[in-house]
Amino acid sequence: MKEMDYTILDKKLETFCSNKDVLGIVLVGSGSRQYRDELSDYDVEVIVKDHYYNQLDEEQKFYEFEEEGIEILFYPEHDFSQKIKSCKDIEHWPYEECVILHDTNQYLEEKIIEIAFITPEDREARLKLHYFEFLFSARRVKRTLTRGNELNARLVSAQMVFVLVKLLFLLKYRWPPLLHWATENLELLEGIPEKIKLMMLEVIRRPDGFLAEKLITEVDNLLTSSGEHFHFVKTDITRQISGSNFRHIREKYGLI
Known part of the structure; x- marks a missing residue:
């Protein structure tokens, strides 16, 4: 230092x-x-x-x-x-x-x-939004690879990691950092399994649909151990985020 x-x-x-x-x-x-x-x-x-x-x-x-x-x-x-x-x-x-x-x-x-200060209301809404965006991106990694477009696969993988970074920091009541300081701030963020950080890096280096699905599982486990439960039923979170009542949150904070 x-x-x-x-x-x-x-x-x-x-x-x-x-x-x-x-x-x-x-x-x-x-x-x-x-x-x-x-x-x-x-x-x-x-x-x-x-x-x-x-x-x-x-x-x-x-x-x-x-x-x-x-x-x-x-x-x-x-x-x-x-x-x-x-x-x-x-x-x-x-x-x-x-x-x-x-x-x-x-x-x-x-x-x-x-x-x-992060208001509890904004944090909760953004956790749901960025989780939905994370799922949306993660489940499209395999599709883009199957279609044979490497650039699309890398872009979608990077997008998935980008929204996951935001999700992780908000989970710990912190503001998401600038991307060029993400690694340093993740290292200082307590309670984030090393496995998740390694998988984030690997899926950008080598886009892989199976790895993206494994990352969903690891993130779900982290959310559960942190006391969250909104992610239990994936269709429910999709309905909520896609609904008209959530439009102002999507337009305010959405990345996709």
């Missing part, structure tokens, strides 16, 4: 910290996580009052210091607050393990708690 050098950040941010219109400064991205490495940069967000943001020129809303590996992005207060209700994982996941660098009157501390 690469050690954080906050002195570099302090020098670049000291002007912003003394600005009365700055509400808070937060470090997000891999630079704020325990798996950061020599390729990780510093992704910094500066949250400012709306009127101040509106006065900034475009070049003042984003700074990039390539040599130091620092990027500074400005957010107006209103836009930052909208992350709380966003349906995009990217609007929430970074704040689960961010580092607050400057906080005026605990503004960021309170906002970040709200942004990183």
Whole structure:
């Protein structure tokens, strides 16, 4: 793990910290996580009052210091607050393990708690949706292979793993990560059998209908051991997800 050098950040941010219109400064991205490495940069967000943001020129809303590996992005207060209700994982996941660098009157501390929170209702709905999408994809791996189209088989296999990643993190009350950090975050996610992670990798490397069916069984076992039961009757979950009452969830979070 690469050690954080906050002195570099302090020098670049000291002007912003003394600005009365700055509400808070937060470090997000891999630079704020325990798996950061020599390729990780510093992704910094500066949250400012709306009127101040509106006065900034475009070049003042984003700074990039390539040599130091620092990027500074400005957010107006209103836009930052909208992350709380966003349906995009990217609007929430970074704040689960961010580092607050400057906080005026605990503004960021309170906002970040709200942004990183997953409502039980959304989690339950998405578990069902992504499980349905996982089944849908897994059962089409064999069909695409039988039809002799390798590209389709690989795409469907990747799609299956993609929705499974989301399912696994939501199962553990976590926001799904960006795909380019999926492996590192899966390793830190407690309670996920190593067998499932290995099968996920293998089915992308070598699409196989039988392996996809085995993965369904392993995921079912994990859901059951985690206290879930919505997956017991596959036709019921299909009816629910396909129904008109679930349309808003499909349109909001669906990946297929």
